[in-house]
Amino acid sequence: MPILDVNGVSLYYNVKGNGTSIVFIHPPLLTGENFRYQMDELSHDFNVIAFDLRGHGRSQYSINPITYPLIVEDIKHLLDHLEIEKAYLCGYSTGASIALEFMLTYSDRALGSILVSGMSEVSDFYLRKRISLAVKLANPRTFSFLAQAITWGNSDTKETFRKLYNEAVKGDARNINQYYQYSLKYNCTNQLENIDLPILMVYGKKDKSFHRYANLLKEKLPDSDLKFIDKEKHQIPTKAAGELNHLIIDFVNLHNEKNV
Template identity: 65%
Template structure:
C-alpha cells in the first residue's frame, strides 16, 4: 500500500502505467476506488495517479481543515514525490471544482483539466440541498449512511459496491464535513476566463440538474470542449466508463501528445 507523508499526514495513493500523467480527484465520502475503470483502461496508455483525500478512505485524518487549496497542495506534493512536472488534472463532481482551483492557482504544474459533472459554484436549490444533507449527516457522525447511499448510486456491480462501501466507511466524519462545507461555498465563476489551459467538460445527457453548470463553464472558459454522454446520469466514471475513457483518450491525444512539456 503506497503512502506519502505530507506535513505529518499519510496520504494513500496509487500509480499505474506510463506516459502522460493524469491525476484523478474524487468527491466527498467516495475514495480513489471510484476511478477503478479509469485506472484499468487508461493506464494502458497513460500514467494514472489516484489518491484518497485527507480523512477519506485509507488516508489519515487531517487536523488542518480540508479545503480545496489544501487538496491542491497535496496533489503537488504527490507530483513532486513521483517526479512529475506537469499532469492532467481530472475531477468528478465536486472534484471538478478542485480541477478549476488547481488550474487557477497552479497552472505551471498542469497540462490541462478534465471536469466530469462538475461546477464552478453551487447555485441551484437541488445541489445546495444535496450537499447540505451531506454536511448534516457527517455532523451527526452518520458516515455509514452516506457511504451506503453514495457507494450504491456509484457502483454498477455488487462486487464494486462492496469494495466502494468498505473504503468509504473508513472516512473521518470531520474531514468529510469540511470537504462538503467548502464545496457548498466555493465560487470561482468570476475567474474562469483566466484559465487558458485546455479543459474537457463531460456530462451525462440524463443529468439535467447539471445542464446549467455545463452551460456556464462552456460559456466562461476560454479553451474548452463540452461533451455529453448518451444515456448517462451523474455517475459517469463507473456507469459510463467506456465512453468517458474514450473521450479522455481522444482529448489528450488531440491536445497533449504533441507537447514536449511532459
Template identity: 60%
Template structure:
C-alpha cells in the first residue's frame, strides 16, 4: 500500500495508475479517493492517474495540524515531488475544486492546468451554507457513520461501490472531516481568479441548479477556461463517469498531446 510520510509523521495514502500526462484527483470531505474509481479505470488507459486520501480520510493518517486548503495544496506538491513529477493537471470534485484553485494560485509553476467538477471558488449561497453547516454539526456530534452513509449513498451508483465508499469513509477521522467542511465556509479566492493563467476545464451538471451561479462566475473570471454541462446533477464523477472521462480526455489531449499514453 503506497504511503508518503509528511510532516508530523502523517502517512498519506495514494495510488498511481497508467502512464503519460499526469492528472491528480482531489475528493471532497468524508468520501475518499474511491470516488474516482471510474476515472482510475478508464482514464488510466490514456494518462497517469494519481489519487490520494486527504489527511484524516480513508487510509491516510489523522492530521494534528488543522486541515486547510493551503495544507492540502502543499501535500499535493509533496506528492508530486515524491513521484518526481514536475507538473500535472489538478482535478477536484465539489469542495475539491476549491483546492484546485488554491493549488494553482500557490504553486502555478507545478501545474499544467486545472479541472473543476461541480466546483466553486467560495460558498456564497444560503442553500449550500446550510448543508455544510449541518454536516459540521453532525461531525461535532461524532456522527461519522451517518455522514459516511449519507454522502456515500448519494455518490455511489451501484450497491458494490456504495459498500466500498462507505467502508473507506468510515476509516477516516471525524475531526479532520469537520475541519475540511469548516474551512470550505471561510475559503474565498473569487477576487484572485484573474491571476490564474492556466487552461481550466469547468464541468457542471445541467440539473445542478444551485451550482450554476458558480459555473457562471468561474467562466466569467478565469482568463483561460472552457465550460461544459453534462446531463446530470452534482455527482458527476460516479453518475456521469463516461461523459466526464471523455471531457477530461479531450481537454488534456488538446493542450498536451500524450506520446507516452495510449490516445
C-alpha cells in the first residue's frame, strides 16, 4: 500500500485516475475510505487522492499533537511527493476547516475547494456539545463504541459500515481525541475574505443546524457557490454520493474552462 514518510510519521494514501487533482480530507475517526464513492466515480475524470490523517486508519500515530496547521503541512508534503503543483481540496465536516486553512496558508498550491457540510468555526451549542461528547468517548475504553456510532451514521449499506468501521478502529484514540479538541477552538471566520479562490459549498437541506455555517461562509467568502441537496442530512459523501459527485464534476470542469 502507498505510504509517505513525513518527518518520521508514515501516512497512508490512495491515488486513482488522471487529470485535475482533488485531495479529500476526512473528519475525526473516519478515514480516506469515507470517500470510496468519490474515488471510484471521479477517478474517471480526475486525479483523486484520499489519505488517512495522522493517527487515523492506516497512518501512524503522531507524537506531535494533531492541529490543522500540522495536517496542512502533511497535505503539502503529499502534493510535493506526488509532484502535483496545484489541487482542489475537498473537505468533509471538520475536513472542510482544514481545506480552508490550507487555502489560507498555501493559496499558491490550491485551485479552489469543495466544502461538504463544512464550517469555519464551531460556535453553536448543539455542535459544541456533540464534539465535546466525542472528545470524552475518544479514549481506549470507549473508542470502539464511538467508532460504531460514527461509522454507522456515515453508512448507506451494511457493507459500507463494515469497511468504514474496520478502517476506523485501526486509528489511535489519542490523535483522534486531539483532532476533535482542536476543532472546538479553530476559527478562521475573520480571515475568509482573504481566500480569493473558487469554492463550492454543499450541504444537506435536512442538516438544519449547519445552515448557519453555510450562510456564514457564503457571506464571507469572495468567490463561492452554495448548493443544498434535498432530503439529505450531514453525511453527504456516502449518503448522497451521486449528487455530490455530479456537483464536483460540474464545478471543476467549469473552472477548468475558465482557466484555459
